[in-house]
Amino acid sequence: MLVGMSGDSHWSITVQLDTDRASLQFDVACRIKTEPPEFTGLHSGGWGMGSCYRSMICPTDCTNHELRFVMDQVKLGIVTADQADVPAATIVADENMLYFSAESQPGSLPRTIRWQYRLTDIAGEPALK
Numbered sequence: 810m811l812v813g814m815s816g817d818s819h820w821s822i823t824v825q826l827d828t829d830r831a832s833l834q835f836d837v838a839c840r841i842k843t844e845p846p847e848f849t850g851l852h853s854g855g856w857g858m859g860s861c862y863r864s865m866i867c868p869t870d871c872t873n874h875e876l877r878f879v880m881d882q883v884k885l886g887i888v889t890a891d892q893a894d895v896p897a898a899t900i901v902a903d904e905n906m907l908y909f910s911a912e913s914q915p916g917s918l919p920r921t922i923r924w925q926y927r928l929t930d931i932a933g934e935p936a937l938k
Contacts, residue, residue, distance in 0.1 A: 888927050
């Protein structure tokens with residue numbers, strides 16, 4: 810578990826190994842005291858809460874909730890989780906950036922916003938439809 814603070818917001822992230830699914834599950838939470846600004850970077854006009862990563866390779870397939878990478882013999886997939894208590898994040902990707910945008914989760918302040926995603930070995934799986 811990782812924890813930290815940025816401005817008035819407190820962050821936490823857990824990473825859990827799932828050997829049955831050959832995957833890593835990421836669970837991110839942020840306790841906010843004020844509404845986040847609109848995000849104007851990778852996907853202009855989106856809600857300003859999420860995770861952003863620089864990518865060394867461009868995804869081969871991408872939907873709003875799943876993407877795939879192929880690098881030599883390694884094939885990886887990223888899927889956003891959708892559990893009853895945690896809305897699915899939206900994935901936006903370009904040639905060198907990945908952004909997991911948390912869904913707007915209205916409520917009184919302060920409140921906690923959560924999003925999840927899973928990194929999985931997808932060797933042998935068919936392409937996305």
